[in-house]
Amino acid sequence: MIEIERHGNVAVVRWADGENRFHRNSIVRWHQVMDELEAVEGPLAVVVTGEGKFFSNGLDLDSFAAEPDDMGFVVGEVHRLFGRMLLLPAYVAGALNGHTFAAGAMLACCFDTRVMRADRGFWCLPEADLAIPLTEPMFATVMARLPVAVAAEAMNTGRRYPGPEALGVGLVEHLAAEDQVLAQAVDLADRVATKDRRVIGTHKRMLFSDVARTCGHVPD
Numbered sequence: 023m024i025e026i027e028r029h030g031n032v033a034v035v036r037w038a039d040g041e042n043r044f045h046r047n048s049i050v051r052w053h054q055v056m057d058e059l060e061a062v063e064g065p066l067a068v069v070v071t072g073e074g075k076f077f078s079n080g081l082d083l084d085s086f087a088a089e090p091d092d093m094g095f096v097v098g099e100v101h102r103l104f105g106r107m108l109l110l111p112a113y114v115a116g117a118l119n120g121h122t123f124a125a126g127a128m129l130a131c132c133f134d135t136r137v138m139r140a141d142r143g144f145w146c147l148p149e150a151d152l153a154i155p156l157t158e159p160m161f162a163t164v165m166a167r168l169p170v171a172v173a174a175e176a177m178n179t180g181r182r183y184p185g186p187e188a189l190g191v192g193l194v195e196h197l198a199a200e201d202q203v204l205a206q207a208v209d210l211a212d213r214v215a216t217k218d219r220r221v222i223g224t225h226k227r228m229l230f231s232d233v234a235r236t237c238g239h240v241p242d
Contacts, residue, residue, distance in 0.1 A: 023037070023038065023039045023047070023048065023051060024036070024037045024038075024039070024048065024051045024052060024055055025038070026055060026058060026059075029069075029208055029212075030212065030215075031065040031066060031067060031212060031215035031216060032066075032067050032068070032069055032208050032211045032212050032215055033059060033062070033066060033067075033068050033069070034068075034069045034070075034071065034204070034208065035055055035059075035068060035069065035070045035071070036071055036072075036073065037070070037071070037072050037073070037077075037078065038072070038073040038074075040076070041076045041078075041079040041121075042072045042073075042076050042077065042078040042079060042126065043078070043079050043080060043081060043082035043085075044078075044080065044081050044082060044096055044100050044125055045081075045082035045085040045092065045096060046085070046089070046092045046095065046096055048082075049096050049099040049100055049103065050099075052099075052103050053099065053102075053103065053106075056103065056106045056107070056110070059110060059112065060106075060110065060111075062112075065215045065216045065219075066112045066215060066219060067112055067113040067114070067115070067211035067212060067214050067215035068110065068112050068113070068114045068115070068211065069114075069115045069116070069117055069204070069207045069208050069211050070114065070115075070116050070117065070129075070133065071116070071117035071118075071119055071203070071204050071207065072118075072119050072120060073119065074119070074120060075120040075121060075142075075143070076119075076120045076121050076126075077116075077117075077118045077119055077120050077121060077122040077126055077130070077143070078121075078122060078123070078125070078126025078127075078129060079121060079123045079124065079126055080123050080124025080125035080126045080127070080128075081096065081097070081100070081124060081125050082096075083152075097157070098238060100125055101157065101159040101160070101237040101238050102237055102238045102239050103129070104128060104129065104131075104132050104159065104160075104163045104233075104234075104237045104239075105159075105233065105234035105235070105236075105237030105238060105239025106234075106239050107129065107132035107133070108132045108163070108166065108226065108229075108230040108233060108234050108237075109223070109226050109227060109230060109231070109234050109239065109241055110223075110226070111219045111220065111222055111223025111226065112215075112219055112222065112223075113134050113135075113211055113214035113215065113217070113222060114132070114133045114134050114135075114211075115133060115134065115135050115136070115137065115207040115208075115210045115211040116130050116133040116135070116136040116137065116194075116207065117137050117203045117204045117206075117207035117208075118130060118136055118137065118138040118139060118143065118145070118194065118203065119139055119143070119200070119203050119204065120139060120142070120143040121143050121144055121146075122138070122143065122144070122145045122146070123144070123145075123146045123147075123148060124146070124147060124148055124149065124152075125160070127145055127146060127147055127176075128147075128160055128163050128164055130145070130194075131163050131164050131166065131167040131168065132163060132166075132167075135195045135196065135207075135210055136193075136194040136195055136196065137194065137195070137196040137197070137198050137203050137206045137207045137210070138185045138188055138189070138193075138194040138196070138197055138198075138203070139185055139197075139198065139199075139200050139203050140185045140186065140197040140198060140199060140200075141185070141199065141200060142184075142200070143184070143185065144182035144183060144184055145182075145183045145188045145193050145194070146176075146180065146181065146182045146183065147164070147176045147177050147180065148180045149177065149180070150177070150178055150179065150180045151180040156177065158236060159236050159237040159238065161177075162232075162233045162236040162237065163233060163237065164176075164177070166229075166230055166233045168192065168193065169191075169192055172191045172192055172193065175191075176193070185197050196210070227241055
């Protein structure tokens, strides 16, 4: 469901679970993946990608309807994942292969750079359509990366940004054809993989420690 593949110094985290939604099983696995990445010594950069039409469609609201007690646990652990990803002492690139919605878009905000598919797929924060406001940790995560005006438009309109528009407003940094999204993200990550991870981690703590704490992840 979520596996790590090594491409030299680059660890590719591939989420292959249909729409790649956050539910109890997936968020538990995500934290296992983070444990594995944090334990790596030596050169490392990370690429996160999905499969098929979806990078991630966010929280699995249907699973919460079936198991209401799961919601608080899953949302809290998703918050904590955002904090861990923001502070991971390695350069992280997102290979946004398809739809990147809601908590999936928020996860993408935790990456150091993003490559989005140019021809199909949308980046979207649909909470205004779902009548579900962002939590404070979700808001802090979005604001950690996005220009205020862009974040306000995305949050308050639910606009669906295709690749060229997402690039134009700064939601992503790169576009690629479908069959080149992952390769370009791996290339970008590999260029940084041998740089000093201690320095990268220090800089990330300077940049994002307050956001990570808001998300429930307290840096060591």
